[in-house]
Amino acid sequence: MAITTLDGMLAGAQPVRMWAKNFVGSAISQTTWGQTGAPGAGTWNSTLNGGTYTSPVNGQLPHTDPGGGNNAYLSRAFFGHLTGGVTTGYALLCDRLWDNGNIDVTSTIAQNITSPSWPSRDATGGTTGVGVLLALDVSVTVVGAATPTFTVSYTNSGGTAGRSTTNVSGSAAAPVAGRTFYFGLQAGDVGVRSVQSITLSNAWTSGTINLVAFRPLTMVPLGVNQGSVDCITGGFPRLYNGSVPFWIYHLGTAPGNPVYGIYAESQG
Amino acid sequence: MAITTLNGVIGGLQQPVMIIKALSPAALGGYPVSLWGTGGGPAAGTFNSSAAGGTYTSPVTGGIYHSDPPGGSNAYLARFQNCISANAGSLVLCDRLWDGRPAINTTGSQTINSVAWPARDIAGSTNGDGIHIGIEIATAASATAAALTNYTYTNQSGTGSRTGNFIDVPTAAAPAAGRFYRLSMQAGDTGVQSIQSINFSTAWTSGTINLVAYRVLAMVESAGISSNAAVDAITASFPQIFNGTVPFIMMLPSATTTFTSSFHYIETQG
Numbered sequence: 457m458a459i460t461t462l463d464g465m466l467a468g469a470q471p472v473r474m475w476a477k478n479f480v481g482s483a484i485s486q487t488t489w490g491q492t493g494a495p496g497a498g499t500w501n502s503t504l505n506g507g508t509y510t511s512p513v514n515g516q517l518p519h520t521d522p523g524g525g526n527n528a529y530l531s532r533a534f535f536g537h538l539t540g541g542v543t544t545g546y547a548l549l550c551d552r553l554w555d556n557g558n559i560d561v562t563s564t565i566a567q568n569i570t571s572p573s574w575p576s577r578d579a580t581g582g583t584t585g586v587g588v589l590l591a592l593d594v595s596v597t598v599v600g601a602a603t604p605t606f607t608v609s610y611t612n613s614g615g616t617a618g619r620s621t622t623n624v625s626g627s628a629a630a631p632v633a634g635r636t637f638y639f640g641l642q643a644g645d646v647g648v649r650s651v652q653s654i655t656l657s658n659a660w661t662s663g664t665i666n667l668v669a670f671r672p673l674t675m676v677p678l679g680v681n682q683g684s685v686d687c688i689t690g691g692f693p694r695l696y697n698g699s700v701p702f703w704i705y706h707l708g709t710a711p712g713n714p715v716y717g718i719y720a721e722s723q724g
Numbered sequence: 725m726a727i728t729t730l731n732g733v734i735g736g737l738q739q740p741v742m743i744i745k746a747l748s749p750a751a752l753g754g755y756p757v758s759l760w761g762t763g764g765g766p767a768a769g770t771f772n773s774s775a776a777g778g779t780y781t782s783p784v785t786g787g788i789y790h791s792d793p794p795g796g797s798n799a800y801l802a803r804f805q806n807c808i809s810a811n812a813g814s815l816v817l818c819d820r821l822w823d824g825r826p827a828i829n830t831t832g833s834q835t836i837n838s839v840a841w842p843a844r845d846i847a848g849s850t851n852g853d854g855i856h857i858g859i860e861i862a863t864a865a866s867a868t869a870a871a872l873t874n875y876t877y878t879n880q881s882g883t884g885s886r887t888g889n890f891i892d893v894p895t896a897a898a899p900a901a902g903r904f905y906r907l908s909m910q911a912g913d914t915g916v917q918s919i920q921s922i923n924f925s926t927a928w929t930s931g932t933i934n935l936v937a938y939r940v941l942a943m944v945e946s947a948g949i950s951s952n953a954a955v956d957a958i959t960a961s962f963p964q965i966f967n968g969t970v971p972f973i974m975m976l977p978s979a980t981t982t983f984t985s986s987f988h989y990i991e992t993q994g
Contacts, residue, residue, distance in 0.1 A: 465958070466729065471963065682813075684945060
């Protein structure tokens with residue numbers, strides 16, 4: 457089954473859910489994943505090979521799979537933050553597929569990773585990784601003045617191994633917990649199927665970082681501290697069974713107060 | 725019955741309800757403010773005065789006008805529009821289920837043992853899924869940076885001894901009536917079924933507060949001074965308004981100022 461009409465969206469509207477998360481003191485890209493609030497904080501996997509996520513998981517926005525072979529779609533998302541002033545930015549609603557841990561931030565040699573197969577939640581509902589991207593979370597504040605480049609070796613969605621990428625978001629000295637750095641893709645690639653290694657160009661002294669595989673669902677423009685999308689303007693992205701929605705956001709200035717919003721699906 | 729088509733939305737439209745409230749003293753930029761106790765149209769609501777508190781079922785003074793649909797029909801939000809005279813921020817349309825009053829000036833654990841919510845969680849039940857908790861300043865409090873050890877609650881699955889704390893953290897400046905502090909939930913929880921206690925480690929010394937149980941129905945951005953924004957049946961994702969709903973409005977202002985706010989609220993029923 458699928459929703460193909462506005463009537464279908466109305467008939468399948470699910471309850472609106474509010475969320476609010478404590479901020480971290482940074483304007484540039486950060487994640488709601490480990491932040492306390494409502495819902496509460498999520499945690500990260502603790503091995504290099506990591507583990508996958510399937511709803512329900514601590515830290516995610518609430519999602520319940522539709523029954524009876526129905527499909528779920530995003531019908532409303534709102535993201536706001538209050539700074540005492542006016543600022544802009546964007547918020548990226550994502551489905552979290554995998555993360556890892558135990559990356560040695562004091563090492564500059566390649567650290568091997570054998571990531572498990574993704575859940576069947578790439579852009580086509582498969583495991584090949586079409587539309588799946590990588591990021592690097594800081595889960596425990598880093599100590600160290602270096603600004604390393606992170607190089608990741610991966611297999612692309614076509615099954616070609618030995619692909620390589622680096623962080624697109626500029627690295628930073630001593631990033632605080634909650635920061636996130638995006639990775640690009642090697643030319644010609646449209647997604648990541650699996651991860652084979654990570655290498656830091658310079659070492660930090662301490663801290664914890666985690667690679668994350670995610671699929672972007674929609675992007676909310678923040679015109680004046682806030683913004684929203686609906687079933688039309690959000691592109692009506694499909695939320696496959698087991699989806700683990702969370703936010704990555706990038707603001708013009710550091711938020712002085714919690715980030716907050718609502719989230720709603722339509723199912724049918 | 726249920727509305728499942730755009731034609732159904734049109735066929736069931738109810739009369740528009742106008743809301744106008746003048747907030748004074750100024751809301752603090754960056755902190756939510758509830759318009760529940762603010763005079764205007766509708767008139768100011770009042771608060772329960774016991775710790776166990778009381779529930780709210782429409783019609784209630786302070787609630788935006790809502791009349792249950794007859795004959796087993798359902799009610800839904802069809803439009804919510806705002807215009808704020810002197811501020812930008814987010815407007816939050818909520819259903820008020822309960823409030824109760826702990827002592828504002830007591831440290832250590834205080835028993836709440838809230839009465840059962842009305843059957844108006846996100847599934848129309850009393851389980852509490854999607855029900856959030858806040859602390860509302862009912863009368864202006866002292867200049868104290870109040871802090872919680874925690875509040876304890878039972879979650880939407882009936883699991884007790886869950887804990888939460890401030891999301892919006894009080895500052896040392898005296899909060900005016902209406903200031904609203906959202907409270908967190910423990911990891912894995914999606915709602916609150918009941919509250920058992922609250923424990924301030926640092927308490928205000930004067931004023932009155934109420935714990936509030938509420939469900940968010942819609943959220944709309946107000947981009948700037950006197951700018952307008954609205955959601956409709958499609959853009960709001962068609963939230964259901966269960967029988968007995970007591971709609972009220974919370975604002976999350978960007979700047980510290982007084983303002984007059986005007987709203988338009990329309991349901992469709994069928």
